[in-house]
Amino acid sequence: MEKVVLGLSGGVDSALCARLLLEKGHPVTGVYLDTGHGGVEEAHKAALELGIPFCSVDVREQLEEKVIAPFMEGYRRGITPIPCIFCNPAVKFHVLWQKAQELGASYVATGHYAVTRRLENGVTGLYMSPSPNDQSYMLYRLLPELLDHVLFPLGELCSKEDTRTLARKAGLSAANKPDSMEICFIPEGDHAAFMEQRGLGLPPGDFVDEAGNVLGKHKGIHHYTLGQRRGLGIAAEGRLFVKEIRTEQNQVVLSLTPPTSQVITVDNLCRTAPEYGAESFWADVKIRHSRRLDKALVTYLPEGRAKVEFSSPVRAPSPGQSAVFYQDGRVIGGGYIEKQPCL
Structure with missing residues (x-):
């Protein structure tokens, strides 16, 4: 059975991932990505409990360059970037795949709520999870060549409570551990104060x-x-x-009226499903990390941009956040919302 490198935080999601992979016969190595904000002890404890090899990788330098700096610069330009969307392809999955290659593992795995499926055309597709915690929006910038080597063991679970129930049955001590913070490098959750502490307010x-x-x-x-x-x-x-x-x-x-737009453009287009884009296509579109989907006609433009024409106006498409395109639950692509006039 193929070896797997697992992003192990010590929380319930990654701990259950390890247990599910072990039950399928995969040799698993837990890897903690150290951002400098503590947590390595909890991850090591989980690895000992699971009986799997463990190591920690210091990612502070990559996080600073690839995530924190563009995150703060975005707010200084009046846009609202999402750090996890920067981090997943540039730091988290990049480092895990590097470690997998170093250890001779065929796959990396994480506790994200998303689904991968091998399609008839040979491409690995990224799909929404049935869980209300679906995180496919945060993962849309993972390209098929990496998705070929990614496993999401929790992807088909229908809720976080299902995860906790399975973890309790497996006797995992992390079963009742609170969910992790939204932005790992801002433990207090106040991005403005974080910027001001760095002299960038x-x-x-x-x-x-x-x-x-x-x-x-x-x-x-x-x-x-x-x-x-x-x-x-x-x-x-x-x-x-x-x-x-x-x-x-x-x-x-x-x-006194909320801002709305019926047409937006995005830049830094990521073609998660590379076979799309020669012609305009209809898609369900998310403009923020939520369950809401809005129908739109998507047209890919030159220079890595796309135009998104919604069937009806959408509320507050925030510049810097992402518009992600779906068809039948599959992630087709997406990009960063550009500044444009609102109605």
């Missing part, structure tokens, strides 16, 4: 309405994202939304 400026009238002062544009309605601190006759972020003027535009 931006100065206060004006909140303005759509006519340019000053409504008050904002704390720095790195605190805000398109469509945001909480934490604005401005009194109005109704609920206010962030309609636009004007970086050059250091202004945040507020509106």
Whole structure:
């Protein structure tokens, strides 16, 4: 049976992955990706409990260059990047596959909720998981040549509770461990404070309405994202939304109506399903990490861009986040949403 290198964090997802792979007869090596924020002891404890070899790889330098720096630069430009989408192809899976090759393993595995399937044309497709925790959106930048060597043992499970139930039955001590933080390098969850601690915060400026009238002062544009309605601190006759972020003027535009768009463009296009794109195609599109899908006509453009024309307007397609295209649950591709006027 083929050897597998498993990204092992010590949490319930990766621990159960190890158990499921072992039950199928795979020799498994647990690899902890050390970001400098602790956790290696818990991962080592899980490996000892599972009876598998274990090692830790320091990824702080790669994380800083490939994830943290572009993440902070994005907020300074008034966009909202998603660090996990940077990290998965450039750091996490890249490092795990390097370690797999070093150890003579055929596959890497993680506890992500997604599904891979070998198709008749020989391409490995990436699919949504039936779980509400589906993470295919975060994985769309993994290309087929890497997907050929990726296993997601939890992909077909229908819920996180199913994972915990199986972990309890397997006697895993991680069964009731709390879920991990959303952004691994910001344990407190406050990205603006993280930037300010590094001296990369931006100065206060004006909140303005759509006519340019000053409504008050904002704390720095790195605190805000398109469509945001909480934490604005401005009194109005109704609920206010962030309609636009004007970086050059250091202004945040507020509106009583949420921003919507019916046509968006994306750049840095990733063709997860390489056979698509010669002609326009209809797809279900996610514009954020949620279960919502919106119908759209997708047209690939030159220079790694695509146009996405929705059947009806979508709320707050935030620049820097990703639009990901699906057909029948399969990830077709996606890209980073560009700045564009909202209705």
